[in-house]
Amino acid sequence: MATVGAPRGQVMTPGHGKRGNGVRHGGYLAWEAVIAILMVALAVTVKDHPAPLPGDAGVSVTWQHLLLPYHALTTAVEDVSTVAWLVPQAVVLAVVTLVLLALRRWLAALLALVTAGVADGSNYLIAEVIRRPRPSGDGVRVLNHIANYYSFPSGHVVHAFAYFGFLLFLTLIIPRAFRRAPWLWPVSLVLMALIVLMGPSRLLEGEHWPSDVLGGALYGLFWLVIAIHVYRWAAARWPRLAGHAA
Numbered sequence: 001m002a003t004v005g006a007p008r009g010q011v012m013t014p015g016h017g018k019r020g021n022g023v024r025h026g027g028y029l030a031w032e033a034v035i036a037i038l039m040v041a042l043a044v045t046v047k048d049h050p051a052p053l054p055g056d057a058g059v060s061v062t063w064q065h066l067l068l069p070y071h072a073l074t075t076a077v078e079d080v081s082t083v084a085w086l087v088p089q090a091v092v093l094a095v096v097t098l099v100l101l102a103l104r105r106w107l108a109a110l111l112a113l114v115t116a117g118v119a120d121g122s123n124y125l126i127a128e129v130i131r132r133p134r135p136s137g138d139g140v141r142v143l144n145h146i147a148n149y150y151s152f153p154s155g156h157v158v159h160a161f162a163y164f165g166f167l168l169f170l171t172l173i174i175p176r177a178f179r180r181a182p183w184l185w186p187v188s189l190v191l192m193a194l195i196v197l198m199g200p201s202r203l204l205e206g207e208h209w210p211s212d213v214l215g216g217a218l219y220g221l222f223w224l225v226i227a228i229h230v231y232r233w234a235a236a237r238w239p240r241l242a243g244h245a246a
Contacts, residue, residue, distance in 0.1 A: 023229070023232045023233045023236055025229070025233075028225060028226075028228070028229035028232075029229075031225050032222060032225050032226060032229070035218055035221055035222045035225065036222055038218055039215065039218040039219050039222060042211065042214065042215050042218065043126065043130060043152070043153075043215065046130055046132055046152045046211060046215065047129075047130050047132075050130075050131070050132045050133060052135070052138060052209050052211075053209070053211045055210065056138075056209040056210050056211055057138035057139060057140065057209075059203070059210045060135065060138075060140045060203050060206065060209060060210060061138070061139045061140060063200065063203050063204060064140065064141055064203075064204060064206065067204055068141070068204070074204065077197060077200060077201050077204050078143070078201060078204060078205060079201075080193070080194060080197045080198055080201040081156055081198065081201040081202060081205060081207075083194060084155070084156040084159045084160060084198065089159065093112075093113065093116060093163075096112060096167065097109050097112065097113060100112065100170075103243065104243050105170075105242065105243045106241045106242075106243070107231065107234055107235060107238070107241040107242045107243075108170050108231070108242070108243075111166065111227055111230060111231050111234075112163065112166055112167065112170075112227075114227075115162050115163055115166050115223055115224070115226075115227040116159065116162065116163040118223060119158050119159065119162035119163065119219070119220060119223040120155065120158065120159055120162075123153060123155050123158045123159075123216075123219060124149075124155070126152075126153065126219070127149065127150040127151075127152060127153070127155070128150065130150065130152045130153075131150050132150050132151040132152040132212070133150070133151060134146055134147075134150070134151045134207060134208075135151065135206050135207065135208065135209055140206045141206050142205075142206035142207070143204075143205045143206055143207075144205050144206075144207060146207055151207075151208055151209065151212050152209075152211070152212045152215050153212055153213075153215030153216040153218075153219050154198075154199065154202050154207075154208045154212045154213050154215065154216035155216065156198050156201075156202055156216070157198050157199050157202065157208075157212075157213050157216025157217055157220060158216045158219050158220040158223075159198075159220065160194055160195050160198035160199075160216075160220060161195060161216070161217055161219075161220025161221050161223075161224055162219075162220040162221075162223040162224050162227070164191050164194045164195050165191075165195055165220065165221070165224040166224055166227045166228070166231075167191055168188060168191040168192060168195065169224075169227075169228055169231075171184060171187055171188045171191065172188070199213035199216070199217065
């Protein structure tokens with residue numbers, strides 16, 4: 001039954017007009033603000049003290065000492081980083097976009113691309129402002145020397161949390177018709193593994209300090225929350241774009 005005061009032909013739902021088609025904007029904005037404050041605080045700290053922060057060197061050295069003696073395990077963890085290098089990243093973006101478009105998930109395809117582009121692009125700008133040198137010395141073994149990019153925040157971790165995190169979100173809200181598909185849980189588990197292991201992979205290779213990884217996680221999480229926020233709002237406002245019946 002339509003609520004009194006609603007425009008003719010429109011059914012008002014609880015919270016309509018206050019929460020933006022049922023989306024609790026206040027909760028999302030609060031999370032975005034908290035994460036942004038933490039990220040800025042860490043970035044300012046690293047900018048003022050570009051050397052390893054307390055605990056950075058110790059954590060990195062301990063992690064390498066634990067894994068490097070085991071070649072197979074080291075290779076497996078290192079391979080996680082490969083997914084977020086430029087060429088593999090472009091291939092993954094193209095394949096995922098085509099799959100989402102084939103499934104008529106227009107909104108998901110657009111937001112996934114925009115999230116990856118904005119997160120990765122703005123991360124590069126932040127790195128240029130902070131200009132933290134890559135790990136060197138302090139007992140850390142550098143497996144792959146990178147001279148053309150700065151260390152803070154970890155771009156691989158930003159990409160993992162923002163892009164892979166958004167894809168994981170999509171698997172959790174997948175339409176009922178696909179929920180029993182045999183490929184769904186393996187895809188979700190792979191995305192979880194990429195998110196969780198990307199930071200340890202960067203530490204193992206000696207390409208970032210733990211504080212770089214933390215910064216990447218915070219910054220990637222910031223864009224992930226924004227992407228989910230926008231998706232929820234847009235899907236409620238334009239359901240056909242999300243692949244739902246209007």
